Amino acid sequence: MVAVLASVLVLVAAAAGLAVVRPGPVAGWLGGADGGTPTADPPDPMPSPVLDGVTANAPMPTRAGVQAAVDPLVDPQRLGGRVNISVLDIATGEVLYERGPDALTVPASTTKLVTGLTVLAARGPGYRIPTRAVAGAQPGEVVLIGGGDPTLAMNATGSYPGAARLDQLAEQVKAALGGAVPTRVTVDSSLYSGPIYEPGWDSDIPTGGCGGPVMALMTDAARANPKNATGCTRRLNNPDIAAGQAFAKALGMPAAAVQGVARGTAPTGPGTPSADASGGSVVSTAPTATAAGPGPEGAMIAPGTELGQVQSPPMYRLVEFMLSDSENLIAEALARQVALARQQPASFAGGAAAVDAVLVELGLPEAESGLADGSGLSRTNRLTPSLLTDLIMLAAGGTRPELVGIFGGLPVAGWSGTLSHRFRSPAAGSAAGAGVVRAKTGTLSGVNAISGVVTTAEGRLLAFAILADQVPTDSSVAQPALDRIAGALASCGCR
Template sequence: MMARRRPQLLRGLIVTVVCLLCAELAALGAVKLAPDAVGRLLGAPDRSWRSGTPVQPAQPVLAAAGSAAVAPTASGVAAALGPLLRDPALGAQTNVSVVDALTGQRLFDQNSGASIIPASTLKLLTAEAVLKARGPAYRLPTRAVAGANPGEVVLVGGGDPTLGAGEQRTYADSARLDQLAAQVKQALGGTAPARVVVDSSLFGPAATGPGWDSDIVSSGNASPITALMINGGRTTPAGPHGTSPRTPTPDLDAGKAFAAALGVAPSAVVPGTAPAGAAQLGLVESPPVDRLVEMMLTESDNVVAECLARQVALARNQPGTFAGAAAAMRTVLGELGLPVDGLTLSDASGLSRLNRVTPALLTDALLLAVKPEHPDLRVIFSGLPVGGWSGTLRDRYRKPTNGNAAAGVVRAKTGSLSSVNAIAGIAVDADGRPLVFAFIASAAPPPDGVPSSGQQALDRVAAGLASCGCH
């Protein structure tokens, strides 16, 4: 009886995973698309191939698994990955977990239970925590309320880092302060706005994270975290790709942008708090949490990650601080049934060198998102960058030296700090079998380019997994 039922069960599992991985694709077979078409498909901005890049046939984009996909073996995976993991560019220690997404069988384990610095692969856990705590449809509000005096308007931050000042903004489809200002003017009627009070008290004082390198803000990787900002704390509405100059006073800068939309002088912008029971004059809301999660994962957006973690804190009645967010995330991840014994959190973006995560926890989290009983977590896969096509992997998997054979069939979250290179995600192997993986090189040599030799070596490991039948 069990032998007769197994093919039906396997087909059901494969269909479930394929639906998760290939929700954008209508056909069951491998779908080939031009790079810009893939960008539109994934919700990413159009991006042309770089000048001078040789024209090659498009690789399959998340090629669909067939119902006859053969299960890999642990010995086969070891034979494929072993030589690649001995690359000196990875450094002295690379911790690895590879798991069959259909059966949950761990196929490769190299110190997968060791707690090490995860860098930005930590954002996978942040995504699951906020999707569980707030739900995919939750939106972050930015409100304007009446101040204590006539003509006084209080701008109350609700923790939306994607808020923009107007049409020119970093995040597409974000809420806009000029539209909030229009609501306020209508609500005030004949009373002219004269003063803007900035209330960013929801998260407490603006702060940088414990364990962050001293140049995180000056290098443009993040701004101080506060409940009110525009464009993720950027000084200009630059695109979300890569680093951008950041302001040390994101809440006051947002207040000045709001004042300009109201016709109020910048000198009339002051910090403060909203009076209790103040009348609401206007409200704008962020895109839903599932879209914010996609933005965070695709571009590895540190500020979005930290603000989402504070939503986990608020949902669990914790203060909206780094410590409150860390405590709440650990609680929620435990509620999801994930093993958190080896988890140490100091932030939610992975910028902190005090964080500790096991590769096994990362692959367990990815497996959780595959399961049909957690449909609220599925958006994690649509947010993961695709090798050679989108997000932080758009410029990787482009050459033979960094695994271009796996372009389009590796989808993963990257992570990098000096001495740490990491990647965790999902790959479809040569037989169409989906495998989840986490590779963390925790003693990597210093960066020597973009991408670095260590990152390219990790890409070759992931490509080796994707190109392997591993029987």
Template sequence: MSRETPQRGGRAGLIGAIVALVVALALAGVAVFAGSGVVSALGLDGGQKARWRAGTTPPAPPPVLAAMDSQAPLPTESGVSTALSPLLHVQALGPHFTASVVDVSTGQSIYSSEQDAGMTPASTTKIVTAATVLAARGPAYRIQTRVVAGAQPGEVVIVGGGDPTLAVFPTSYYPGAPRIDDLATQVKQALGDTAPTKVIYDTSLYQGSGIGPGWDSDATTGGSGAVITPLMTEGGRTKSQPYSDRYAQPDVQAAQAFAKALGVPANAVAAGTAPQGAKELGKVESAPLARMVEFMLQESDNVLADSLARQVALAKNQPASFEGAASAMKGVLEELGLPVTGYGLFDGSGFSRNDRLSPALLTGILAMAARADRGDLHAIFSGLPVAAYSGTLAKRYTKSQEGSSAAGLVRAKTGTLTGVNSLAGILVDADGRTLAFAFMADQTTNANQAVTALDRVAAALAACGCR
């Protein structure tokens, strides 16, 4: 199995790339919304990391520009085909690829190749997860983790609410994450003179397996993912590193970490369920979904993706399982009026080799997310990695032969599994037109060559007025 490679490298020399993106979008007249993560990364927040805590309301992201300029020349289908076809029909992308290019302002398709065909999407699946959870829950929604009184004096029940970001490391891996020790402090205060004696952990929110259908055998052991449970800390990581080993039982570890914070021994931790109508002793909340979506897209975080997919299921009164999430996400896409031909997801991360998505669906979501009237979806735009600057694109588009001319002009989600490579995002072309694109290849044999080939396609589109 291949894995995405998020980069958190230096800012020197890269700020120019993001400035180039903003300038290019300004020329195009695109409504750009700056998420807190972007502001912090650029050092525009006075050096203070944005951390939205429980009980606070994050400020609405302000528009940098008012509206998209639809007066820039529209590329022609023949022009785009002339520019892209030779770069798509290369050995590095294998014998089968699909593609979709859409004008964001009008929604008009200006290039396609089997755009409605279902392809293995790998991590471009996260674009669907982002859109559906933002639409179903809203960008300001926060996931709660609660503790209630148990059946006996001194017993407390920690109820998993589906937030995988709960913090136990001195500096949380996830920005803005709620802390287990804060939750323990609330519980001790609520108990007063009653000493906690036992911790019960309730994971009844989720149903079915925590390992997705079609996942490779190393999906939960290779550092890219974990068993999906409604109670976990730091995405199941054992260390504060992107590809840290994960705990085999994230829920048990989280309950033990909570018990330790309470001063309860590990052998006094047990699985169970919260008594009906039990008194609440404490509660913490995640960062707003908009911030979680941004992080998921930037870092291609698989655990966060599958956890957010289950939030879609919960919002739509479906079972919080892989199957329920996939069904609920499809329903939300249909509500949004997006094309679901070729849809066949089995998870929210793209880990599953059974997953199928069409490039037309991806470009439809991206075009919608960039519209000024879809503020609920703007975190998709602000979360997409920027070419040669951030996330999984930080070390791509850095060499002339690999599309460096498009540095800062391409925002895109990468997708990588062994034999599968995809790239979907938004760019501004040479005439200032904003385009959404999705390129997918499912029979590649050399991942590095395939990545370079896809980057060159996107760079050619950005450089082309294509008329």
């Protein structure tokens, strides 16, 4: 498992029995039929070697060697007085370096490693999130039900390749109605509860474009412009209404009806799912007496009857999307999937409680995690460096193959995702990490973090986590200081 993870990226979708081996950046990997079963896509052009340095039986670094490499680089002027670090050898689990390994620290977006691991454990890598349309309680009404898919697209020009599409759902509804045009669209985003912004988020997050309202129905992670597919960009204040309006337009409804889309609750009836014990869904077939409107050949359709459904890409791909570009709204959606799978409210509090519970189920220490959200935007989040390296060990160890999906989206130093522009300067002392560090970054004002895997110069694969939450400088100074530490692990045999 260790050799495979380090020599080439292997994504495992255990539920489908699928293994995908691709060398290219995440943005170019995600082929497959829109909203359906992924299909094989052409191989990407071969890049320069990435993570290809693992050697069978490579010599393991010593604690003294790693300490000699790392200690001089823990710079309080750049990183502050609280820099907590854990480094493990993945093949053996042996601790190679510790500095406050069990200290609860603000993790920023390295929280997403926890979210990714727990949703893969709770839902499985092949799970897909449905978005459904059902007959409403009033004649001519169609209800669009958000299932929590943050990658849902309006049409073929969405932000996420392979995403489920509202225009395709509209075609299903038209067929189910025998060509009759609905008179009203209602959106049901009631799957989520509680506040739409976490109380611990900084005040500028709702308007700064890196976060947005967390709702069960949205398109393109609530982006106002789907073409701005990465980074911070303007988010919609009412993404559920915008999704409903796009859906109504795709149904061919007149402009006044499109503008009249409103929130409501879907009626129960045939095709209405209820939670089952595993967190999936079971479709009710109980008939209802009230007719909602005409169907094919004049037949009446009972309220709650399913008229169509589209499904997200499989869970391991959603985890990839989240990790590669540190997409906060996808992270919050995935935390709520953990909550739903564990019969908790789909809220910030429910997601955090469920994530902590799944960590315990996986044998990870409960005392080393205290989360308030799934994205890491909250300053009240706490994780320890040793928890992060332990979960990387667990995912790489082979005993839980469904967890290997957290590696697929991890940015590669100097090449992809949030690390695409880091580890590139020889003068900065981190260039040795380019291509051999694969890690999740974390950034808030005063907080900088990085955690992932690195291959040493002699071919040994290590797990590492570096968390600094009293940073006195801005990220342009702190990030290179973190990168130098990871680069030192890459450049030395550390023996």
